[in-house]
Amino acid sequence: MRKYLNTQKGLFILVLIANFLFAINTNAQEKCEEISNKKAKKLYQEAVDAFKTKQYPVSNKLLKDAIEIEPEYADAYFLLGLNCIKRKDPNFTAAEKHFLKVVEICPEYDPYVYYYLGDIYFNAEKYDLAAENLAKFIKDPDKVKSDMEYSRAEKMQSYAKFYDGITKAKVPFEPKVVKGISSLEDEYLAIISPDNEVAFFTRKMKIPVSKNSRPGEDEKFKEKFMFSIRGKNGEFDKGSALSVPFNEGDNEGGPTLTIDNKYLYFTANRWEDVMVGKKKSSYYNGDIWYSVFENDSWSPLLNMGPKVNNPNTWESQPTISSDGKTLYFVSDRPGGYGGYDIYKTTKDANGEWGMAKNLGPEINTPGNEKSPFIHTDSQTLYFCSADYRDEEKDTTYLGHMGLGGYDIFFSKMQTNGKWSKPKNLGYPINTQADELSFFVSTDGKLGYFSSNKLNDVGVGGWDLFSFELYPDARPERVLLLTGEIKDQKTNEPVRAKVELKNALTKQITEIPIDSVTGKYAIAVLFKNDYIMTVQKDGYAYDSKYFAKNDTAVEKPAKVNFEVKPIEIGAAYKLNDIKFATNSAELNDDSKTVIKEFMKFLTENPKISVSINGHTDDVGNDESNMKLSDDRAKSVYDFLIASGIKAPRLKYHGYGETQPIETNKTEAGRAMNRRTEFVITGK
Numbered sequence: 001m002r003k004y005l006n007t008q009k010g011l012f013i014l015v016l017i018a019n020f021l022f023a024i025n026t027n028a029q030e031k032c033e034e035i036s037n038k039k040a041k042k043l044y045q046e047a048v049d050a051f052k053t054k055q056y057p058v059s060n061k062l063l064k065d066a067i068e069i070e071p072e073y074a075d076a077y078f079l080l081g082l083n084c085i086k087r088k089d090p091n092f093t094a095a096e097k098h099f100l101k102v103v104e105i106c107p108e109y110d111p112y113v114y115y116y117l118g119d120i121y122f123n124a125e126k127y128d129l130a131a132e133n134l135a136k137f138i139k140d141p142d143k144v145k146s147d148m149e150y151s152r153a154e155k156m157q158s159y160a161k162f163y164d165g166i167t168k169a170k171v172p173f174e175p176k177v178v179k180g181i182s183s184l185e186d187e188y189l190a191i192i193s194p195d196n197e198v199a200f201f202t203r204k205m206k207i208p209v210s211k212n213s214r215p216g217e218d219e220k221f222k223e224k225f226m227f228s229i230r231g232k233n234g235e236f237d238k239g240s241a242l243s244v245p246f247n248e249g250d251n252e253g254g255p256t257l258t259i260d261n262k263y264l265y266f267t268a269n270r271w272e273d274v275m276v277g278k279k280k281s282s283y284y285n286g287d288i289w290y291s292v293f294e295n296d297s298w299s300p301l302l303n304m305g306p307k308v309n310n311p312n313t314w315e316s317q318p319t320i321s322s323d324g325k326t327l328y329f330v331s332d333r334p335g336g337y338g339g340y341d342i343y344k345t346t347k348d349a350n351g352e353w354g355m356a357k358n359l360g361p362e363i364n365t366p367g368n369e370k371s372p373f374i375h376t377d378s379q380t381l382y383f384c385s386a387d388y389r390d391e392e393k394d395t396t397y398l399g400h401m402g403l404g405g406y407d408i409f410f411s412k413m414q415t416n417g418k419w420s421k422p423k424n425l426g427y428p429i430n431t432q433a434d435e436l437s438f439f440v441s442t443d444g445k446l447g448y449f450s451s452n453k454l455n456d457v458g459v460g461g462w463d464l465f466s467f468e469l470y471p472d473a474r475p476e477r478v479l480l481l482t483g484e485i486k487d488q489k490t491n492e493p494v495r496a497k498v499e500l501k502n503a504l505t506k507q508i509t510e511i512p513i514d515s516v517t518g519k520y521a522i523a524v525l526f527k528n529d530y531i532m533t534v535q536k537d538g539y540a541y542d543s544k545y546f547a548k549n550d551t552a553v554e555k556p557a558k559v560n561f562e563v564k565p566i567e568i569g570a571a572y573k574l575n576d577i578k579f580a581t582n583s584a585e586l587n588d589d590s591k592t593v594i595k596e597f598m599k600f601l602t603e604n605p606k607i608s609v610s611i612n613g614h615t616d617d618v619g620n621d622e623s624n625m626k627l628s629d630d631r632a633k634s635v636y637d638f639l640i641a642s643g644i645k646a647p648r649l650k651y652h653g654y655g656e657t658q659p660i661e662t663n664k665t666e667a668g669r670a671m672n673r674r675t676e677f678v679i680t681g682k
Contacts, residue, residue, distance in 0.1 A: 032108065044076050092124070114134065131164055134157035174468065178236065178448070181236050195482050198228065198229055227242055263293075268286075269284060290302055319373050321374050338369070343357060369383055408435045440474070442480050443477075482558050497535045500531075528548060533596050540566050544559055566679055576593050584630035625654075
């Protein structure tokens with residue numbers, strides 16, 4: 001499977017055959033029963049001479065004649081096996097049979113018989129047998145004629161063990177074409193925004209043949225940097241070419257997008273001015289550029305600058321962390337570990353990108369590493385690795401161990417700040433072909449990739465596919481929240497103080513709000529419950545609780561807040577105060593919400609409120625009235641126990657008398673079951 005082994009195998013066999021005569025004369029006869037028949041020996045020697053002059057059919061006949069006289073002639077069977085390998089149309093099945101006969105006659109025969117069996121089994125993809133036989137070949141290094149032979153056999157054995165394990169431990173893989181984006185043309189280098197709403201990709205399109213074209217002139221193609229919007233039916237549209245400032249250079253694509261959909265980083269070949277000493281110079285090369293989405297349009301393109309891009313090297317395939325402060329990319333600059341390496345640059349407090357740093361030997365190898373994708377969890381890195389062949393030096397530099405071509409790997413950031421040993425994503429996701437441009441959905445459940453090998457499920461050419469990613473290869477669970485904060489009355493953006501609090505650790509993360517649009521976006525590891533609070537002077541308290549066991553928030557959640565000015569007599573819902581059926585007992589989630597509401601009351605000491613309880617119309621009026629009153633009192637009692645003075649508080653139950661939605665649907669009844677606070681004084 002591995003290109004390294006395929007290109008080196010022929011040379012390996014020649015080296016071993018050159019040592020053949022010496023090997024059998026020194027090792028075989030010491031452990032095996034010696035043949036006494038002189039005629040058989042003479043026939044065998046003539047077969048050896050014919051073998052040396054490449055007269056393989058002649059050698060074959062002589063050996064069979066010798067075996068007819070001496071049926072247990074191990075040397076003859078061994079040379080028969082070599083004849084089968086060396087002839088113009090190699091017969092590996094026959095060679096295997098002859099080598100196995102050697103082992104049957106004399107298990108302690110020259111160890112090279114086990115190499116040939118291992119090599120045959122390796123190429124037949126019988127990796128368990130290959131590993132078993134190669135282990136016998138390398139178990140006694142003193143019997144191997146050169147260090148080079150031993151090293152190559154050792155590597156082949158390690159690959160055989162790897163292939164045996166990975167092909168037997170198949171991972172689930174049922175790819176489905178991504179409709180809309182995939183077409184009869186080629187689509188690749190795709191990414192879907194963290195909020196799962198928009199996709200960016202490259203489409204290779206035919207250029208219409210002009211009237212002046214000569215008959216038989218080759219068709220021409222042009223790459224277009226595209227975007228596609230997900231519709232209400234969950235499918236993407238067919239896509240449109242990005243307008244200016246995009247699609248004005250060459251090789252544009254391979255994008256990455258910040259979680260607020262505001263910063264788009266990508267690769268392009270464009271002219272860029274640089275200062276060489278005191279002189280201004282220009283270069284045309286693959287660089288990383290970015291654009292900012294403001295006022296409903298993309299800004300002119302900006303080059304990432306000399307700390308990231310280099311005039312003499314290739315930089316591409318960027319991927320951005322969820323906080324927007326770390327950008328990973330690929331470069332072939334000098335000083336790395338191999339051909340192409342993965343680097344990162346970090347943004348400082350002033351918004352300046354720092355000098356690019358190599359990710360180190362945990363990720364990079366003497367081979368090639370490409371197509372990095374940092375998941376929204378900012379802890380799981382997916383990338384591709386392959387061997388690198390330097391034809392000038394006639395040397396192959398190995399990447400991470402894979403099935404051939406570029407394989408997909410993943411690594412996790414550890415608590416010590418280092419990347420874990422990369423793991424192969426597995427077979428049949430990885431194959432002997434190249435697997436590139438892999439990324440994972442924000443919820444971690446879907447893997448995406450481009451391929452032209454899945455014609456039975458694709459549309460045509462290179463298409464975008466998705467598949468359910470098996471649990472062990474998934475990133476950490478993420479809570480991604482996006483939305484906007486607006487004034488309920490004016491519908492204008494409000495720049496409020498928005499915090500996300502870990503319900504277990506109490507750690508608070510302040511969420512930046514765009515001062516112009518009122519939009520926000522944040523991603524955190526979803527290992528505990530969280531409560532999001534919105535506060536602004538003169539406005540009522542509002543919050544939203546996110547429970548880690550709530551499957552409804554596994555996907556990116558869009559949470560908009562319409563904050564309301566504080567007004568006497570106005571009612572405001574206390575979100576996420578929930579009770580069991582016919583119960584007034586507060587659960588822990590509800591207590592967390594009330595504690596945050598208590599902070600609002602503490603910070604606004606002049607405000608007094610009435611806690612009001614409401615039910616749906618299930619049950620009789622009297623029971624509902626009492627239940628709503630008991631529930632309101634539970635909140636009231638908890639606030640007083642937490643330190644709020646009783647004169648500032650009242651409570652009242654209204655039963656089913658003040659519905660805000662229909663009671664004819666479950667969704668409406670759920671809305672009517674609520675706890676509110678009414679401003680009674682300020």
